[in-house]
Amino acid sequence: MKKNEVILSVSHLSKQFGSNLVLKDISIEVNQGEVIVIIGPSGSGKSTLLRCLNYLEVPTSGEIHLHGMNLHPKSSESEIDAFRKNIGMVFQSFNLFPHLTVLENITIAPIQVLKISKAEAIARATLLLKNVGLSEKINAYPRDLSGGQQQRVAIARALAMQPDVMLFDEATSALDPELVGEVLKVMKDLALSGMTMVIVTHEMDFARDVSDRVIFMDKGLIVEQGTPQEIFQTPREQRTIDFIKRT
Amino acid sequence: MESELGFWAFSKIVVLPRLLGGMYITLQLTLISGALGLMLGMVLALFRISRFSILKWFSLLYITLFRGTPLLLQILFIYFALPTILERYEINMVLDSFSAGVLALTLNSAAYLAEIFRAGILSIPKGQTEAARALGLSRHQTMYKIIIPQTYRRIIPPVVNELSALTKETSLVSVISLSELLYVTQRIGSKYLRVWEVYIWAALGYLIIVMVLSLIAARVEKRLEFKGGV
Numbered sequence: 001m002k003k004n005e006v007i008l009s010v011s012h013l014s015k016q017f018g019s020n021l022v023l024k025d026i027s028i029e030v031n032q033g034e035v036i037v038i039i040g041p042s043g044s045g046k047s048t049l050l051r052c053l054n055y056l057e058v059p060t061s062g063e064i065h066l067h068g069m070n071l072h073p074k075s076s077e078s079e080i081d082a083f084r085k086n087i088g089m090v091f092q093s094f095n096l097f098p099h100l101t102v103l104e105n106i107t108i109a110p111i112q113v114l115k116i117s118k119a120e121a122i123a124r125a126t127l128l129l130k131n132v133g134l135s136e137k138i139n140a141y142p143r144d145l146s147g148g149q150q151q152r153v154a155i156a157r158a159l160a161m162q163p164d165v166m167l168f169d170e171a172t173s174a175l176d177p178e179l180v181g182e183v184l185k186v187m188k189d190l191a192l193s194g195m196t197m198v199i200v201t202h203e204m205d206f207a208r209d210v211s212d213r214v215i216f217m218d219k220g221l222i223v224e225q226g227t228p229q230e231i232f233q234t235p236r237e238q239r240t241i242d243f244i245k246r247t
Numbered sequence: 248m249e250s251e252l253g254f255w256a257f258s259k260i261v262v263l264p265r266l267l268g269g270m271y272i273t274l275q276l277t278l279i280s281g282a283l284g285l286m287l288g289m290v291l292a293l294f295r296i297s298r299f300s301i302l303k304w305f306s307l308l309y310i311t312l313f314r315g316t317p318l319l320l321q322i323l324f325i326y327f328a329l330p331t332i333l334e335r336y337e338i339n340m341v342l343d344s345f346s347a348g349v350l351a352l353t354l355n356s357a358a359y360l361a362e363i364f365r366a367g368i369l370s371i372p373k374g375q376t377e378a379a380r381a382l383g384l385s386r387h388q389t390m391y392k393i394i395i396p397q398t399y400r401r402i403i404p405p406v407v408n409e410l411s412a413l414t415k416e417t418s419l420v421s422v423i424s425l426s427e428l429l430y431v432t433q434r435i436g437s438k439y440l441r442v443w444e445v446y447i448w449a450a451l452g453y454l455i456i457v458m459v460l461s462l463i464a465a466r467v468e469k470r471l472e473f474k475g476g477v
């Protein structure tokens with residue numbers, strides 16, 4: 001499954017908010033099919049990094065490559081839009097569109113952005129809803145769903161664009177504890193299906209279970225990275241050791 | 248002779264036929280400038296939140312100007328001053344009092360409506376825009392497919408409020424001798440020297456228009472089935 005073929009690469013990425021340097025010269029290569037989990041203390045820049053990967057936040061410097069595409073701080077709006085088609089993102093707060101049904105939430109981007117036919121978009125959405133176990137909610141509105149169901153729809157919505165890479169920013173942090181499992185299961189299924197994923201999470205058991213590589217960040221730097229075994233059992237850096245002990 | 252008629256007879260023979268004509272013009276003023284004001288207001292709101300600073304500043308200036316000066320002055324300016332200014336640039340624009348009235352009311356209500364639309368758009372959580380952009384929707388698609396549709400429910404009450412204010416403000420156009428409701432009222436009142444009978448009917452006329460508009464708005468609000476409770 002791991003083809004050792006780099007699909008997404010980040011080089012020398014920095015991000016500054018005013019005088020606050022939040023990301024410091026970050027470089028990462030993500031292989032096709034790889035599942036990367038990013039961990040680190042609050043404020044270490046995990047969300048900012050993820051948001052820079054699809055340019056919701058424009059980095060101060062650095063480049064991002066995906067396939068033949070290359071984004072840098074001077075990239076045009078249309079280049080960014082084209083880039084985003086290939087990267088799906090799941091947010092902590094779901095952010096489903098409340099005025100659209102579950103089906104419409106999932107089909108709007110494929111229809112508007114990829115310009116596929118409505119019939120094809122519906123076929124895609126139907127299959128995705130089946131995969132996340134929500135076929136019977138196809139015509140419901142978001143407010144009629146539980147948090148866990150909303151997040152599963154949000155995952156299906158991102159997948160409907162058939163992205164090359166999926167980003168998850170604390171996808172289960174806003175959920176009641178009893179609803180976390182259903183979302184993690186969907187994410188695990190997705191990982192097993194070979195999707196390339198970059199996941200920010202506080203769920204350490206999940207990280208151990210599904211990830212190929214764990215990246216530990218602190219104060220805008222990648223402090224250490226390695227297999228889950230290496231990071232959780234035999235961390236080398238003191239900061240990593242302290243963090244793992246605390247969780 | 249008519250001045251000796253009783254209240255009902257005077258109302259029926261003299262007042263009502265003329266007031267109805269005035270009411271018709273008032274209604275036209277309201278509907279036309281209301282509709283144009285809604286359109287212009289939306290454009291101004293979009294300018295106001297645009298990322299192009301020229302549009303932003305233009306809109307801010309416009310809104311400040313039209314909300315910061317009396318409507319009465321705006322009406323007089325457009326009717327009396329504007330043609331003379333244009334004349335200097337060799338543009339001959341003859342503005343009859345109806346067009347001048349529509350223009351002034353449109354420009355004025357657009358400024359107020361723009362602020363209502365802008366507040367509605369800004370009230371939608373940022374996560375909605377981010378989710379839409381992350382899916383690859385363009386700025387434009389995000390605004391028209393995701394953000395604006397979510398504002399409808401929130402803006403209907405203030406918009407109705409503004410439109411009923413507009414209905415009453417049409418009376419100011421009487422100063423440029425447009426025979427709308429108030430102008431007709433004043434004319435009859437001074438011609439027959441019977442003031443209160445005429446003014447009561449005029450008040451009723453405005454009240455009826457405002458109430459009918461509010462009723463229609465309430466219907467629309469109910470009809471517009473707010474999807475997903477939004």
Ligand SMILES: Nc1ncnc2c1ncn2[C@@H]1O[C@H](COP(=O)(O)OP(=O)(O)OP(=O)(O)O)[C@@H](O)[C@H]1O
Nearest residue numbers: 017018020022040041042043044045046047048049
């Ligand atoms: N839009 C912004 N403007 C200014 N500062 C910001 C902005 N977004 C994030 N920051 C700052 O950047 C730093 C990193 O924030 P970030 O949200 O990336 O951390 P995080 O690792 O995701 O933390 P958490 O685990 O709490 O989610 C913080 O100091 C934060 O205050």
Ligand SMILES: [Mg+2]
Nearest residue numbers: 046047048170
């Ligand atoms: Mg975060």
